[in-house]
Amino acid sequence: MTEALLETRGLVKRYGPHTVLNGIDLHIAPGQMTCLVGASGSGKSTLLKCLNLLEPIDDGQILLGEEDISEPGRDPQPLRQRIGMVFQSYNLFPHMTALENALLAPRRVHRKPRTEFLPAIEALFERFGLSAHMHHYPDQLSGGQQQRVAIVRALAMKPQVMLFDEITSALDPELVGEVLDVLRQLRAEGMTMILATHEMAFARELADTICFLDGGRVIEQAPPAAFFTAPEHARTRAFLARVL
Numbered sequence: 255m256t257e258a259l260l261e262t263r264g265l266v267k268r269y270g271p272h273t274v275l276n277g278i279d280l281h282i283a284p285g286q287m288t289c290l291v292g293a294s295g296s297g298k299s300t301l302l303k304c305l306n307l308l309e310p311i312d313d314g315q316i317l318l319g320e321e322d323i324s325e326p327g328r329d330p331q332p333l334r335q336r337i338g339m340v341f342q343s344y345n346l347f348p349h350m351t352a353l354e355n356a357l358l359a360p361r362r363v364h365r366k367p368r369t370e371f372l373p374a375i376e377a378l379f380e381r382f383g384l385s386a387h388m389h390h391y392p393d394q395l396s397g398g399q400q401q402r403v404a405i406v407r408a409l410a411m412k413p414q415v416m417l418f419d420e421i422t423s424a425l426d427p428e429l430v431g432e433v434l435d436v437l438r439q440l441r442a443e444g445m446t447m448i449l450a451t452h453e454m455a456f457a458r459e460l461a462d463t464i465c466f467l468d469g470g471r472v473i474e475q476a477p478p479a480a481f482f483t484a485p486e487h488a489r490t491r492a493f494l495a496r497v498l
């Protein structure tokens with residue numbers, strides 16, 4: 255098996271008496287796209303938040319490379335720079351332009367003038383067809399453009415892994431495609447990504463691995479070719495067709 259870039263071993267997460275994640279073992283190889291699928295409430299968002307250290311875990315380990323990033327007492331801030339996350343709601347600061355939004359984290363973290371980061375961030379805007387919108391405020395942008403800016407903002411920190419939590423769910427259907435195109439591009443460039451998604455057609459087209467979560471566990475894990483055709487996954491497919 256290829257060495258993992260990101261791995262979880264027996265990850266457990268509880269909210270009070272409710273065990274939301276009950277022994278999750280994930281093995282994410284570099285450059286791989288993993289899609290988390292499952293019914294609402296199956297724990298997809300919680301898993302992503304745990305991976306980004308936004309939620310403490312109750313048991314198990316999260317390894318980035320060989321480093322156990324889930325050790326209690328560690329400062330999560332530097333680790334969050336290495337694992338970017340994009341949410342369903344774009345969370346851009348409304349009083350800042352798209353460019354200022356993207357410059358904010360690198361400037362705060364590295365405490366250097368904006369000119370240090372400007373060329374790289376302008377190149378990101380260019381790469382994702384957003385150059386014309388760099389100086390626009392969020393309310394001057396469509397939902398799809400705002401979500402693409404949110405992706406650029408996360409990429410500005412040069413993360414090793416990107417997590418995406420239902421990033422197209424809040425968008426009008428005609429805007430979904432432009433955001434999925436950004437993911438296609440990132441995949442082609444070899445970015446390691448984990449997505450919680452209800453976009454099964456997209457998962458089928460692009461995922462290297464589909465993980466089906468239910469009852470706090472990864473019940474099935476397979477490449478799309480097997481997940482969508484193999485007889486042993488038929489029950490999962492039928493279940494997903496009902497709930498998604």
Ligand SMILES: Nc1ncnc2c1ncn2[C@@H]1O[C@H](COP(=O)(O)OP(=O)(O)OP(=O)(O)O)[C@@H](O)[C@H]1O
Pocket residue numbers: 269274292293294295296297298299300301420450
């Ligand atoms: N902060 C919290 N406090 C208590 N319970 C929570 C909290 N966040 C999530 N939960 C519970 O954890 C379970 C998993 O929620 P989660 O949002 O991870 O599911 P999901 O698979 O991402 O769902 P969806 O597809 O609707 O986004 C749910 O039962 C939810 O109610």
